Amino acid sequence: MTNNDAPTTPSNDRDRPVLQVIVGSTRPGRIGRSFAEWIERAATDHGDFTVEMVDLADVALPFLDEPNHPRLAQYTHQHTRDWSATISRADAFVLVTPEYNHSYNAVLKNAIDFLHNEWKHKAVCFLSYGGVSAGTRAMQALEPVVLSVGMAPVAPAVTVPFAAQFLDDDGVVQPNEIMTASAKTMLDDLAAQTAALAPRRAAS
Template sequence: MPTLAIIIGSTRPGRGGLPVAQWFVERARAHGAFELDVVDLLELGLPFLDEPNHPRLRQYTQQHTKDWSARVDAADAFVIVTPEYNHGMSAPVKNALDFLHEEWQYKPVGFVAYGGVSAGTRATNMLKQVVTALRMTPVTEAVTLPFFRQFVDDEDGVQTNETMETSADAMLDELVRMEAALRRLRPG
């Protein structure tokens, strides 16, 4: 069974990404097509890029980079749960992507985006440019939560609707198809 890494892209106190990610993890678990690796960038604690060599060389000197490399290498597909900050992606997400290069290649990626009126879509559009440069393949299907606080209940987590659930399943289905197609392009 392929492994799906779900990356929680917000590290700020009181972040909305944690309950949104917890909902999506349960949805992905129920979908059943992937083994899951939940990567909380807050727990991962990567400093801002501190490697002396270009990531393309894979000559890592820091243990945190070696550990991150192994985790990304082991994943077959990704979902980035991303907030939108000032019309863009969060710095921790960009930093986590920039730490590595080869490890991301020929793997599909989907997005669960949340925010205000734009539902995080501007962050997703920016992320698509970055992941494409890393030779990842963003899937068209996505989950977007406009005015996301209306869906978050402190006691019960995220209160979903049919659109969110249908979108999540469609994205997971497409990640399955794309992962199988891209697998043959990856070395080893």
């Protein structure tokens, strides 16, 4: 293939920040992927981002096995280098998280802990789901963690109570008006935060 034949990305897509929707649950029978696909569609329709899906079930990281502190970026394993490359190309994140025993799950914590600098100066928001608490305790537990690695959380979030009721027979999310409105407000704030942090990302 010559250079003239190489596929190109439309200029308007190149100019948009990259938003990664990270699916936190990896358990069999999970519904998190369905909610991630819904917020991915909402973010694409929103128009301010180039949107990517990052499913931790596909990433399949082992438990943290690097001998050096992530801040040093002296990675010894290819899976860490690959994970670093994935997160490095993002400008913002939606973390889609279930609630396990009043907190979030170990797979998501492990994925965050593998890296450090790659998360810095990037906006983040949350879609949590669960039973009566709507996953809010998982989101609250995540906030100090993302702050500790330099992410900048926005206040609006999408919280889904009794989440299974919003899935149709094909496992596709059928949002109510509150979910739709919450997603727009969250993505508006995420876009503003992402733009505000752009100079810091460029400097680092």
